[in-house]
Amino acid sequence: MNPALTRLSRAVHAAVAASLSLLLIVQPAAPAQASAPEKVVIMVGGITKLIYLPARLTEQLGYFKAEGLDVELLSQPAGVDAENELLSGGVQAVVGFYDHSIDLQAKGKEVKAIVVFGQVPGEVEMVATKQADTIKSMADVKGKTLGVTGLGSSTNFLTQYLANLKGVPSSQYTVLPVGADNSFIAAIRQNRIDAGMTTEPTVSQLLKSGDAKVLIDMRNVEGTRAALGGTYPASSLYVQSAWLDTHQQEAAKLARAFVKTLQYLHTHSAEEIAAQMPKDYVGSDKALYVSALKASLPMYTADGKMPADGPETVLKVLAGFNPSVKDRHIDLSRTFTNQFVNEVKP
Template sequence: MNRLLAWLSRALRAALAASLTLCLAAQPAAPVHAATPEKILIMVGGIDKLIYLPAKLTEQLGYFRDAGLDVELLSQPAGVGAEDELLAGGVQAVIGFYDHTIDLQARGQEVKTIVVFGQVPGEVTMVATRAADSIRSMADVKGRTLGVTGLGSSTSFLTQYLAQRAGVPPTQYTLLPVGADNSFIAALRQARIDAGMTTEPTVSRLLKSGDARVLVDMRNVEATRAALGGTYPAASLYAQSTWLDTHPQEAAGLARAFVRTLRYLHTHSAEEIAAQMPTDYIGNDKALYVRALKASLPTYTVDGKMPADGPPTVLKVLTGFNPSVKGRHVDLSRTFTNQFVNDVRP
């Protein structure tokens, strides 16, 4: 009798379990929603400049999407304006010169570079052909007007430093903000400036037209060290430290996408890279764009890491001419991190 009761009890439990399973299976499954990535706005200090090529090229290659990111690129003609947008909270990150992170720390703002695009500035001081016979070096700029993208910009600090190394103090020449690209070319042609600092493809355009000649070239490591006394990391991706602390996955995704692009730049020809770019970036003269791109390729890092000797060189330049930095203690270790690029797999 006890055996029969035990058997009936087991059978009843089994029947109840089967019934419960059928009921659960009959209920509709809860819908699964894919997480929508947060929009990331990145301001570029002149998106047409070849020193910032990795920004648009990453978008064109689809690497932002592959990293699970929703990125929108915006553009400002100068890095100073991009920096202001970051501090105002209008954008989450900036692609501009690394030196802004030093300047901002000196003013009480914590900002870090997380990917270095340019191991050198990629800047070139061009002298108007009409003045080339009398301006043969930076020692000859006394009494002259020199063009920069903006007052307080990276080009203004670099120009002042080059002049000082040549023995010419800031009181003996004039800096004039003329922007970049077409506005820079117009200022040179209209004789509003005698020389000025600009980047590719503007450099190649001026050389082709014969309007200017190269005075100081900082498009490769050797020439940059000769001009500035060390490596000068420049074009980079930086963001406020508070954003990086609260968005580590997004920061890691950006590092992954941009390092992938830097590797692409070092494994493809200038012609192949140009083929990825929109027509309005290349312009009507594709051959000139390719030539400018070939001249720019040595500026890019391979892995996005900060060169060890770079930050001290940048600080030396800023200490001389940036009133925000002069006389202030700057902890260079807080102006950049290799954390995110170190985690990118080969």
Template structure:
């Protein structure tokens, strides 16, 4: 091997190594991990989070996404504000509440055009609690104090002239802990979602008192559509990570289209087995939940006003305050890749 050839070979190897390192650095820069906190990942209202991962849509966008679960949305919100996570899958109403506290947070994809929440009354209390007009002196379960379930509970009771001082709200979480609270008689009624609703109906431990899984039921209870589950981020993050925000939104919009073009059975087949230990029950719960989801991830036109009306009715941090609703959500990212 001539000295000249040896020198050229070394240059080629060195160049290749530098190119490889540069490429790896570019991938690392572009593939920065996005951590999303979900306010109870097994709840069907938050189905799009895990389903997007299962369908491979995050990877299709070149995103490295980690999903974490926090049973109450208010705790997920705190993780976002602390900078521990980049996004939250939780209720849109948190963005309004946070604006009054000087925090600029906005929903960039809307999953639920309605809350998907159901007020369940225990079978033991069903004789005395026939509507929200009967909750005086009762103990009502919510996922967490300051959570969306507590907002809605207070509004529904308030519609019947019953202030929150006349009943007790007990934070009982979701899923198994909610079911245990009903079975043990620690709560007379409570607000929860699928698949917990179907599980309680199947076991006979509770009955539906107020159903907000459909547009019709939600309009009857709240007077309009009430955007619930959504993907929200700090506005500063959306402004400084427009490419990532657009990719995230695009992945989720694909999932919303998948949900709206497939049956409950087909959707369930994509979900992990540990989400559906009782598969027939899970499919039944999913069928009951499908009407809640948006088709395109965009905010319903009357949604923000309805949510503001509900929060303004009782929430002291919102009541009487000027809220710039346009800053609490954007459809900017759902229309483009």
């Protein structure tokens, strides 16, 4: 080859290489595509119940979005139905009672509460006014029909424990699943149940109408300790332990969002909180809803942490009537964690 042409070819190649190098240096990098947040579906065991108020209130206040979470809230009438959805993989988390984590461990399933909303159940055993003269305590429920939200629900657990405590085994009364809210009220009015366990705002509605009276009140710490012997952590956010192991970041974000809501509940009036809720939650009688909310505010924790004596009390209650819990060693440390709420800055 002609030496001149060879030198020219080398020069052209060098120029091209230099140009490419310069292009790579000055060419701005393509912006990284921000990955969409993973969707978290939360099943609530009765989303309009005030015991589970933090779920919808967190959404209303925009705290999920502020954490970059894509959260969808669904509702089932009873906590046991929500639990089944979690175990089947249909949802990633449940807002329900902490006692399910103990009951499930006895059945070989591992779930863990990561935020505790309620330090008490917020449940009330209501007796139909027509039966109030004959049912003056749980010792009087022999032969009666007692309403619960669902079979295997926390209301069912508590009903069995309270009756058994008074010497009445479950074989001596009938348990009828009647759901909550309007279906519970209808069951009382139609004489399908003689007494039953429900929450606010249903309690206030029944008291106002005169259809039922309070038999056992577990809406505050004093009433709960009198009935159960200690604080009874109830409404909480729980997840499958296997999911938690691989979704620490999502768990931390959920904890921050819910703790902010619990702090909101302790720094705002019932009227201000009610104003944040959808109209269909408050209903046509806003004054009744606000009154029910005021009665419920003492139940909420301020920081989402598990009360120190809570797990032992719940274990004692479940073991009091459930042989599968009583006969197995339950490792309470595997049923909850304060790890994520402890990381939330005040």
